[in-house]
Structure formats: C-alpha cells, structure tokens
Amino acid sequence: MKTATAATTKRPHFHPLDQLSGDEVVHVAQIVREAKAGMNFVFNTITLKEPPKPVMMSFLGWDASKPRVTHVEREALVIILEKVTMKVYESVVSLDTNSVKSWKYVPDVQPILTMDEMFEVEELVLKDEGVRAECAELGITDMSSVFSDPWAIARHVNYPGRSKRMMQALMYMRTCEDDNQYAHPLDFVPVIDLGLMKVVSIERIKPRNSKFTRPTIPLQQHNFLPEFVGEENYRKDIKPIIVQQPQGVSFTVKGTEIDWQKWNMRISMNYREGLVIHNVSYRDGAQIRPLFYRIALSEMVVPYADPNTPHHRKHAFDVGEYGLGLCTNALTLGCDCLGSIYYFDAVFNDHNGKPFHVPNAVCLHEEDHGVLFKHTDYRNGRAHTVRSRRLVISQIVTVANYDYGLYYYFYQDGTFEYEVKATGELNTHVMAEDETPGDYGVTVAPQISAQYHQHFFTMRIDPMIDGPNNSVVQYDTYRSPFPTGHERNMYGNAFYAKPTVLKDTFEAQSHANFDTARFWKIVNEDHIHPYTKSPVGWKLMSHHVTPFFPGDDSVVAERAPFAKKALWVTPYDEDQMFAGGFYCNQSDGRDSVEKWANRERQSVHQKDIVVWFTFGITHLPRVEDFPVMPVEMIGFMMKPANFFIANPALDVPPTNEAANKSVHANASATSCCSPPNGNKL
Structure with a gap:
C-alpha cells in the first residue's frame, strides 16, 4: 500500500490542478491577514482557483493552435466572512507573486456552511x-x-x-x-x-x-x-473472502495523475465537489484520444414531502450548503475498500486559516467485475471467456444522517460509470402515541416516522470527445407508424430510432422517457466514423431517473430547478460550475442552470459545451431501512458509441483458475477458459 499525502509531501512544483497543500493554505491566510489587517473576519473557504480552461487546454497539449503554455500561475480563491455582520468578501491570491490580486464585497449571499x-x-x-x-x-x-x-x-x-x-x-x-x-x-x-x-x-x-x-x-x-448487537448474535456461517494482487496493481500513479491500461486521468479534491476527475483520455492504438476535460458532482438536493412547518424547509443541498469535500470520511483499509489500495489525502481549511487534513480521503483500487465478454461455439463446445476488471476511484461522505459512497468506475471496454451508494440513517420525526405519518411518511418504529423524500444528483460533464467542440444528440425509439400488413411493416415487428440534434440551450432541456428508451450521445461532428458514416460519440444513459414531485412553483423547485429535468446543455462558462449557483446557501434560484439555459437562445451545436445530467431516486422509506439503511445504488453510465473500430477490449487476455486461484467448492468440472484440447492456458 502506498499513500499519497499532499499535506506532508515536499514538492517544489505542483501540477496546476493539484489541491492546495497545507503549507499553501497557511501562506494564503497569512497574505490575506497582512493585506486586511484591520478587519475582523473568519476564513470560510481557502481553495485552489482552477486555471482558465483555455490556458489548461494548451498546457495539457490539446490545443496546438498557438505556442504551448508551459507555466500556469497558481492562485487561491478565498471567501471571507466578516464577523457579526456576516458580510461576504471574495479574494484571489497569487501564490506566484505572494499578493492579493483582487478583493470584492459580494452583497446578498451566504457561502457554504462549515x-x-x-x-x-x-x-x-x-x-x-x-x-x-x-x-x-x-x-x-x-x-x-x-x-x-x-x-x-x-x-x-x-x-x-x-x-x-x-x-x-x-x-x-x-x-x-x-x-x-x-x-x-x-x-x-x-x-x-x-x-x-x-x-x-x-x-x-x-x-x-x-x-x-x-x-x-x-x-x-x-x-x-x-x-x-453483541458478538454472540452475529452470523456464524460467513467465511472470509480475501482480495489479493500478489504481483501488485495494474495502475501507476504520479502525483495525482493515474494511468491504468488505456485510460489516463488526473484527480483533485476540493472543499465543495469533493473528488473531481480531470483530463480523461483513452489510448486507441498509437493515438491518445481526449474524452472529458472535467467531471464532478455539481449539486445535490434532497426534498422532503411533508408540507407542514418546519418540514417544508427540509431540502438539503449537500454539495452547495455543506460541501462534499468538507464532509469526506477518512477511509479504513479493509473496510471501505478491499484489495491493494492506494490512498490520496485531502487538505481543507478551518476558520482561522489553518489546514486540516483528511487522511485516506480518496481510495484507488481495482475490482473484478464479472464477465467482460463470452461466447461458446455450440458446435464444438469451445468457450472463450474474458473477465472484466474496473478501476475504482471513490470517496465516502457523511452529511448529518446520510452517508454517500461516491464511485467513479473505468472499464476495459471504454465504459465510464458513476455510482452513488446511499446508506446511513433515515431522518426521523417523532410522533405522539396515537399519531400516524399520514400521507407523507411511514412508521419505522413506535412513534418514529421516516418521511418520504427524493435524492437528486446533478453531474457537470465537460466533454472533449475527440476534441473541444461537441454536440448532443437525443435518441428516441418508436414503433413503426405503418400498421401490421403494410408493405413496409408486413409482420408488425418494425421499430426504429430517431436521433434529434439538440442545437441550442432551449432545445437542449430534456426529460427522461422510458416509453421511448431515451438516451443521449455526446458527439463530435468533425470526426466521422469510417463504418457508420456518422459522428463519433459517447452514449449517456441511466436507469435511475425519477420525476421531480414537488410543484414547479414550490420553494424547493425555485431553488433547485436543475432537478426538474434530466438533461441541460449550456455553452462552457468558467463561472457556471454549480447547477444550483455558487452561493447556494439560502438561495432563491436566480443563479442556476435553468436561468443560464433560458437567459437567451445560445448555440450548443459543435461548441465547447457542458452537459448537466440529473439522476436520482424517490425514497419511500421501509421499516427495513431502520435503524441503519442498506445501501441503495443509483447512477449513470457512459459508453463509447461508434467511437472505436471494434470492441476495444479484444486485447484483454482471457483468465483461468491458475491465475485467479479459483477452486471447486463441489465436484470437479472442466474450465470454461480452456482451449478445445482441455489443456490449461
């Protein structure tokens, strides 16, 4: 096990996307105090100010239209709260020049709660x-x-x-x-x-x-x-499952850059989004193909159904009000992640401008994921099986009663998946001895009500599928309009898929639709697949979408309009990072993705775009969710769709029992991974 500890590792240089170190947090606080010596304030936030995307596209080598940027100024964003008045100030501090570059008062806002x-x-x-x-x-x-x-x-x-x-x-x-x-x-x-x-x-x-x-x-x-519970009450029929990699892991880590088979990416941690994935690419033969500039969980909202005071105020924005980074757990080896684990630490600040460290905040490891592909030739019994492996990058956060495991999965066939494992405890409400939850909850124990609620998660996906300019195409599948017996549908079995290019911000607002098996593709119209003669792309889909049940004119809908639709697409804007607005706490919804999308009709056709995707669940609690809730898994998936020439995992070698140490728990049988002559591979 190797641990990357940003707070203690002495490095003369930082990658422009690396989180601030503990020493840098102290240094930034000192610069601000000296510049504003007469003020009585606390440090709400000291975090990396990510460099502008055009600068980074050059620095990373994706933009070759001009001389490559080789140095990026390192800056910190500082949010100050003046004591008593609670006035909010924003500052940008340069760590290159050790100076305050900007300072401004921001009226009528409240930053994140710490x-x-x-x-x-x-x-x-x-x-x-x-x-x-x-x-x-x-x-x-x-x-x-x-x-x-x-x-x-x-x-x-x-x-x-x-x-x-x-x-x-x-x-x-x-x-x-x-x-x-x-x-x-x-x-x-x-x-x-x-x-x-x-x-x-x-x-x-x-x-x-x-x-x-x-x-x-x-x-x-x-x-x-x-x-x-008592040890004597635990199950006695569980045998250990041991995950081992005797030859070591298949990934390499250099700072915060991760290289795994054909994938390459970089990670960072910040106070708000927590874990962020940057600069994702996939090696296709000799070519390195760009896929995503940045992926992160932009916002969450958990609206509760009970309309009575004060329950109507229970709609938590766990990203914008509390911060997934600030709520992240220190993970435990052998419990939260199994196998050969590489940990990354995280560093945040307290009100005094001192760093606090979260050891083992991010877990990196590999997992077996069942069968990747298989075929059996029924004529001669030849079976060819290749097992799947995935790279897992994860963090776990605790926000009051709820715990969320947040998992980024990368697969050998080019699939990317994001999964939330919701667990923890239900938010409970006391009832009188003769009271019932009515229409808005369930009695999980005597006098204890768990109210109906929903969980919505909005991802901010900044794509660069084969380049910086992309479009989004919506696919709906329909029955043939021609009735059975028609010459174009003689036997009534015809159905077809209809693609619709979402050309502007008004068109690019979409609900999920199970009736048409709706999904979306992020495509690059400048790159045409040689076989399909259509743009190369990446398919976006989820089985975990649910209608937003509060009224459209409700307080929570005004504050969280991003949850009302599954998909929004907007032109890239470096100031539009959070679906519920930068200052989400006590917000009224005026700064949100809905407002940005509807402000004016803007082209999102073959542009530098951002895709906002919302998935979630409607949680009608069960007695079985109490006193602690078994994990509920929700998420979305992205898969290459007419991007490669063939299955990109054809070069993954088959496995066998000699390699994975599988044994028979019953009578002996032949291996499914053996060649026709029965010899072991």
Missing part, C-alpha cells in the same frame, strides 16, 4: 435557556444526552433574504453513549442567527390528528453498532 459552524451551533443550542426549557418539559434534565443536527435554513419566511446567516437545528437525544440518536427525535427546532450566535426562535412540531398537544420521547433503543 464544520466549525456546525460544532459551534450544536454547543450554542445546548446552552440556550429556551432549548433547556423545552427539554425540561419533555423530561430531559441531563443536557449531555441532547444532540442536534445543524441544517441549512433553506428559505425561512420570518428571515427573508440573505443578509442574516441562519441555520436550523434538528433535535434528538441519546439514552447512553453511542446510542442511535435518530431513534429518539425531539419535537422542536431552534433557529439560529450565526452573526449574533444566538437562538432567535424555537418552533414546535405539533402533532396532527392526535389528542395530545405534545408527544413523549420514544425511549426504545434501535442500535446497530457491534457493542449493541
């Missing part, structure tokens, strides 16, 4: 006299048993706008250390002004259709940690 603020709010809430009085009325005298999940406020009618930096706290208790707090939800929500660092109101959640004015606290334990 871990420092989460801890401060939780401590503040426990000390508040109003909160203590609510707990006392519920029979709680020991405040050390009380816990809260600080949430973004969304948009609160009593605190409009973004001049005040607000949060709300969802309240719980524990009956003992490490008890599952979501088994004991409380019935009130404090609202906090972060500028004043004060609880400004407390909202009670009233029982519905109940004779009680206030519910009691459910005290029954519902736990899943080993000390509660």
